[in-house]
Amino acid sequence: MIIIEQLTKVYDSADRAALDGVDLKIRDGEFVSIVGKSGSGKSTLLHLIGAIEKPTSGKITVDDFDLTTASDNDLSDYRGRKTGFVFQSFHLEPNFTVYDNIRLPLLIAGIPYGEHKERIEKILEKVDLSQKINDKASKLSGGEKQRCAIARALVCDPPLILADEPCGNLDSENxxxxxxxLKSINEEGKGVILITHDKEAARYAKRIIELKDGRIINEIS
Ligand SMILES: Nc1ncnc2c1ncn2[C@@H]1O[C@H](COP(=O)(O)OP(=O)(O)OP(=O)(O)O)[C@@H](O)[C@H]1O
Ligand SMILES: [Mg+2]
Incomplete structure (x- = not known):
């Protein structure tokens, strides 16, 4: 369970809050979409939940772990174990192979080397990218890059996937x-928090939260 209370973020040098007193509870295994205009605070909220950024005030707890008071070490452990991030622009290592991109989180998490190959092969099957295992990431199509990035987000088996406009650079088929x-990942029990501009995509979620000027102005569920 994610419990967010009065969460506020003011970036250095900003004259207004990017996120302004947000209260929100997200249960384990929920599929939630976050929508809202550009600059409304969607990415900021996701980055705070993923402990990529620190809030200015307010509180976030995830399964009773308080992100707002945790040490940097504990936050990095939280990021590795509990979350998988997917970005609009993929954030792959272009000169690494698909295999080595997906292996990075396993190395960071200290997963025994002997398990890497089997885990990577299994996750590649899931995202339908097995045949590209030895290709350089830079040679993949956009859709393949995003499937590689999703495999990387899943490989440590985190309970929560955080996706920031994952289809923003893709055509409708991809x-x-x-x-x-993402739907099948959710049906297997993982929580998914998806930022999207696309109304069709938002409907995949059972709950849609709309932000405006850093505040929640609407919720559909
Ligand atoms: N690193 C930063 N430093 C300063 N201001 C920032 C930073 N990141 C975001 N902001 C500001 O915070 C506000 C919210 O930004 P955020 O990126 O969360 O919006 P968003 O809803 O994700 O927008 P978009 O749909 O364009 O991605 C904006 O006014 C933005 O300019
Ligand atoms: Mg954004």
Whole structure:
């Protein structure tokens, strides 16, 4: 369970809050979409939940772990174990192979070397990318890059996937593939928090939260 209370973020040098007193509870295994205009605070909220950024005030707890008071070490452990991040622009290592990109989180998490190959092969099957295992990431198509990034987010088996406009750089066919993948990941029990501009994509979620000027202004569930 994610419990967010009065969460506020003011970036250095900003004249207004990017996130302004947000209260929100997200249960384990929920599929939630976050929508809202550009600059409304969607990425900021996701980055705070994923402990990529620290809030200015307010509180976030995830399964009773308080992100707002935790040490940097504990936060990095939390990021590795509990969350998998997917970005609009993929954030792959272009000169690494698909295999080595997906292996990075296993190395960071200290998973025994002997388990890497089997885990990577299994996750590649899931995202339908097995045949590209030895290709350089830079040679993949957009849809393949995003499936590789999703495999990387899943390989440590985190309970929560955080996806920031994962279809933003994809055509409709590839977007559909990614959305169906996120849906199946959710049906297997993982929580998914998805930021999207696309109303169709938002409907994959059972709950849609709308932000405006850093505040929640609407919720559909
Ligand atoms: N690193 C930063 N430093 C300063 N201001 C920032 C930073 N990141 C975001 N902001 C500001 O915070 C506000 C919210 O930004 P955020 O990126 O969360 O919006 P968003 O809803 O994700 O927008 P978009 O749909 O364009 O991605 C904006 O006014 C933005 O300019
Ligand atoms: Mg954003």
């Amino acid at each position: 977007s559909l593939k990614i959305m169906n993948l």
